Amino acid sequence: MKTRNVTPALFLLGIVLIPILCIAGDSTMDPFEELAPPDIVPGLEELAFLGLETLDEPFLVAITNIPVQPDTPEEEPLEFIADPLEPINRAFFQFNDRLYFWVLRPVASGYRAVIPQDLRVGVRNFFSNLTTPIRLVSCLLQANFKGAGTETARFLMNSTFGLAGFLDPAKTEFRLQRKEEDLGQTFGVYGLGPVLYLNWPILGPSSLRDTLGYIGDLFLDPQTYLISSYPVNLGVRSYYIINETSLTIGDYEDLKESALDPYTALKDIYHQYRQNKIKER
Amino acid sequence: MRFHSTVRGFSIFLLVLGISALVWAAEPTDRIKQTTDKILSIVANPQLKDPSKAPERRRLIRSAVDERFDWEEMARRSLAQFWAKRTPEEKKEFIELYSDLLERTYMSKVEDYSGENVLYERETIDGDYAVVKVKFVTGKNKDIPVDYRLRKKGENWLVYDVSIEGVSLVNNYRRQFGSIITQFSYENLVKKLKEKAEEK
Numbered sequence: 001m002k003t004r005n006v007t008p009a010l011f012l013l014g015i016v017l018i019p020i021l022c023i024a025g026d027s028t029m030d031p032f033e034e035l036a037p038p039d040i041v042p043g044l045e046e047l048a049f050l051g052l053e054t055l056d057e058p059f060l061v062a063i064t065n066i067p068v069q070p071d072t073p074e075e076e077p078l079e080f081i082a083d084p085l086e087p088i089n090r091a092f093f094q095f096n097d098r099l100y101f102w103v104l105r106p107v108a109s110g111y112r113a114v115i116p117q118d119l120r121v122g123v124r125n126f127f128s129n130l131t132t133p134i135r136l137v138s139c140l141l142q143a144n145f146k147g148a149g150t151e152t153a154r155f156l157m158n159s160t161f162g163l164a165g166f167l168d169p170a171k172t173e174f175r176l177q178r179k180e181e182d183l184g185q186t187f188g189v190y191g192l193g194p195v196l197y198l199n200w201p202i203l204g205p206s207s208l209r210d211t212l213g214y215i216g217d218l219f220l221d222p223q224t225y226l227i228s229s230y231p232v233n234l235g236v237r238s239y240y241i242i243n244e245t246s247l248t249i250g251d252y253e254d255l256k257e258s259a260l261d262p263y264t265a266l267k268d269i270y271h272q273y274r275q276n277k278i279k280e281r
Numbered sequence: 282m283r284f285h286s287t288v289r290g291f292s293i294f295l296l297v298l299g300i301s302a303l304v305w306a307a308e309p310t311d312r313i314k315q316t317t318d319k320i321l322s323i324v325a326n327p328q329l330k331d332p333s334k335a336p337e338r339r340r341l342i343r344s345a346v347d348e349r350f351d352w353e354e355m356a357r358r359s360l361a362q363f364w365a366k367r368t369p370e371e372k373k374e375f376i377e378l379y380s381d382l383l384e385r386t387y388m389s390k391v392e393d394y395s396g397e398n399v400l401y402e403r404e405t406i407d408g409d410y411a412v413v414k415v416k417f418v419t420g421k422n423k424d425i426p427v428d429y430r431l432r433k434k435g436e437n438w439l440v441y442d443v444s445i446e447g448v449s450l451v452n453n454y455r456r457q458f459g460s461i462i463t464q465f466s467y468e469n470l471v472k473k474l475k476e477k478a479e480e481k
Contacts, residue, residue: 078455121422168422247421258386260473261457268456269448276447
């Protein structure tokens, strides 16, 4: 007796149920509640002098929830990410540097010369559409129902009108922006710090928390299940890296040019970027 | 009759107050727009397109940026706890080296500008400080959010930090400079800055 593989069916069922649940969930949410949970937005204490003691004045909080950060006293130590493995990280940084200039950039440049930008952006959109479950699950785990609803709507729209995800009509026609979420950010929202900095070969900057998140995301990534053979999976991921590189040639060179110490610059950029993404939910 | 004119007078007074409040509230964003528009017109100017005109174009862009950016404030925040110990000459030298480093970095980006859309999204004012949120819309389906942090100096609003996708420029350099000073020395930092200037 042939056993049916129920995974795709469950997946589809989930896709149908989730927008229904999210719409139901969303209508009971206070529209401003999502904007400034008091323990996550820094600088809210500084606004107390304006009389904003609590969230009872949602309107004022909504327009002032950007921390204005009047004066960072020079003596105040800057929040930093621990880097006990710095020698190894620096070695991998050098490796990635060589990899970029000797392999990635030449291949991506050749690819870029042949394939027009619109197609390459289409490929980016296609992969992004495929990885919707990662963002969807992370939104749900962070109780961001609006974001989960947005991602579901985007997936449905882009998969149908958007030529299986190559186009992004959800963004261009309906102004639904992608919610960039992942498990690493989810752990961050739960209160887990980055722990320490890890600079992986090929994959690049990460942290202990974000690496664990990345591994978890692999289980949520449909590509892991859709592609049965391991070499093909690697091939697909490599193609994704080449496509992305072709769209971002010049960024790494700019970093090296503007920085006195590119390794530290990249580490700090990564750290600030992730902190910001966690804060903005 | 008298009542009518009082009401009219009062409503005109309110209207004027309302308009001036609007103008006042939009000031930091206006200043950013002014500078951005000025730079865009320089870049788009056909008379300056010729490569031989490059130095003049750079000079014009630099002077437009100088009007809006508070280099001293940025340098002070980037050196952080190491600023106080510097002599006035060292401070002056550092401000010059730092602003030149930033100029070299952004100049090539500005000149490559291909007219991406700039959306002025939001503005927050808190006394003498303001944040202007801008979004640069590129053609690659990636939007770049940029925050300008400004401080009021006299009648003018000056930028003291730029955050791209949440990464603060000043904090990033603060991290780099701090790492170099603690590992080596301030003199080593100045040496590195000068070497960087020679590279170009």
